[in-house]
Ligand SMILES: Cc1cc2nc3c(=O)[nH]c(=O)nc-3n(C[C@H](O)[C@H](O)[C@H](O)COP(=O)(O)OP(=O)(O)OC[C@H]3O[C@@H](n4cnc5c(N)ncnc54)[C@H](O)[C@@H]3O)c2cc1C
C-alpha cells in the first residue's frame with residue numbers, strides 16, 4: 001500500500017472463479033505484482049453450483065435408468081427405487097469434496113494477494129472496494145462470471161422457482177417439475193430429473209433444443225428427449241403461484257396449463273456486471289453491454305482492461321474460462337504489449353444421454369458435409385444404445401474438417417477426437433488413414449468421413465475397405 005487506503009499493483013483481478021484464478025496465476029508467473037479480489041472466495045461456480053453437481057445428479061439418473069433398461073438384455077432388476085436422502089446426500093458430499101479442492105487451490109494464492117471484498121470501477125485503472133479502500137492497477141482483469149437470469153414472473157414464485165444456484169440444495173425429488181429453457185442447463189437437468197422418476201415438462205420459446213444447428217441432428221435429439229418428458233418448443237410461458245407449487249400456462253406452437261411442484265428456470269446466464277460500475281472504465285460496449293474485446297488477447301480495445309470467463313460472454317464453458325484467464329493474465333502482466341494467442345476450436349458437450357456435441361463451424365460455412373447414423377451402428381447396437389445422428393462439415397477443395405453437430409453414443413469422446421483433428425487442421429482423408437479399432441462407436445465416424453472424401457476431389461484412401469463390418 002503506498003497512499004493511505006490505496007493499494008497498488010501491476011495487475012488487479014476481479015473475481016476468484018476459474019477464470020480469475022487462472023488470470024492471477026498467469027500474471028504472477030509472468031512477474032507481475034497481483035491482487036485477487038472476491039467477496040467470498042467460496043470456490044468456483046463450476047464446483048459449487050455448476051459442472052460438478054450437475055454431473056453428479058446426471059450420474060445418479062444414469063444409474064437408475066441403466067437399472068430400468070436392464071430388461072433389454074434379458075436381465076430382470078426388480079424394485080428400483082430412489083432413496084432421495086442418500087442420492088442428494090452423495091451429490092452434496094462429492095460436490096463438497098470438489099469445492100474443498102478449489103478452496104485449497106485458492107489458499108495457494110499468497111495471503112497478501114487475496115482481498116476479500118467486492119470491487120467497482122471509479123475511473124480507468126482505479127477500483128474501489130466495498131470496505132472503502134482503493135486499488136490502483138497498471139492493468140485490470142474482469143472475471144466476474146455470470147448469474148442465472150430470473151424474469152420477474154418467476155421471481156414472484158418464491159421457493160417454487162429453482163435455478164442452478166438452488167436446485168442442488170433439494171433434499172427430496174419433486175413429483176412434477178417444469179423446466180423452462182432448453183439450453184445446456186435445461187436439457188441436462190430435465191432429462192436427469194425425468195430419469196430419476198420425476199414427471200418433467202420442458203418449455204422453450206425457441207423452436208430448437210440446445211441451439212442445435214443441424215436440422216437432421218436436431219430431429220434425432222428431439223425424438224430422444226421426447227421419450228422422457230413432455231416437450232413444448234416455440235411457446236410463451238406464463239407462471240403463476242399455486243397452492244401446490246406453480247401453475248404454468250403456455251401458448252404458441254402448443255397450448256395448455258399444468259401445475260408443478262417446482263419450476264427450474266434455465267433461461268440463460270447473463271454476464272455479471274452488477275455493482276461493477278463498468279461504465280466508469282470508459283470501454284466501448286456491444287449491443288448486450290459487454291465490453292468489446294479481442295478473443296486472441298482478451299483485451300478491451302486499447303484499454304488496460306482484460307476480460308476472462310463467462311463475463312466475456314463468448315463461450316461460457318469451463319475450458320474456455322481457464323484459457324481466457326491464462327491469456328488475460330499473461331497479457332495484463334505484459335501490458336501494454338499483449339501477445340495474440342490462437343484460440344481453441346469452439347467445442348461444447350451437453351451431457352444428456354446420448355450427449356449432444358457441437359464443434360467449430362456449421363453448414364453455412366462448409367463446402368461439403370457428411371452424415372452418420374447411429375441407429376444401426378455395430379457397437380451402439382451391441383450396447384442397446386443405437387440412436388442418434390452426426391453431421392460433419394468440411395471445406396473445399398481438400399476436405400479439411402471444420403465442424404460437426406451430433407447426438408450420439410459416446411459423443412463426448414467422438415467430439416474430442418474430431419475437435420483435436422480440427423485443431424490440427426486434418427482432412428477427412430487423413431483421419432481415415434488412421435486406425436479404427438473394431439467394434440467401437442468411433443467406427444461410426446467412418447461413414448461421414450467417407451462422404452466428405454467422396455464429395456471432394458481427394459479420393460477415399462486406398463487402404464479403406466468400404467465393405468466394412470456391420471455398422472462401422
Ligand atoms: C449448472 C451448470 C452446469 C455447467 N456445466 C458445465 C460443464 O459441464 N462443462 C463446462 O465446460 N461448463 C459448464 N458450465 C459452465 C462453467 O461452470 C462456467 O463457464 C465457468 O464456471 C465460469 O467460470 P468464471 O470464472 O467465468 O466464473 P465464476 O466461477 O462464477 O467466478 C466469478 C467470480 O467473480 C466473483 N465476483 C462477481 N462480482 C464481483 C465483484 N464485483 N467483485 C469481486 N468479485 C466478484 C464471484 O464471487 C465469483 O467468485 C456449467 C454452468 C452451470 C451453471
Ligand SMILES: NC(=O)c1ccc[n+]([C@@H]2O[C@H](COP(=O)([O-])OP(=O)(O)OC[C@H]3O[C@@H](n4cnc5c(N)ncnc54)[C@H](O)[C@@H]3O)[C@@H](O)[C@H]2O)c1
Nearest residue numbers: 181182183184185186204205206266267268269316349350
Ligand atoms: N455441459 C455444459 O457444457 C454446460 C452445462 C450447463 C451449462 N453450461 C453453460 O451455461 C450457460 C447457461 O446455460 P443456460 O441453459 O441457462 O442458457 P442457454 O443460453 O444455453 O439457454 C437458455 C434457453 O432458454 C430459452 N429461453 C430464454 N428465455 C426464455 C423464456 N422466457 N421462456 C422460455 N424459454 C426461454 C432460450 O431460448 C434458450 O434455449 C450455457 O450457455 C453453457 O455455456 C454448459
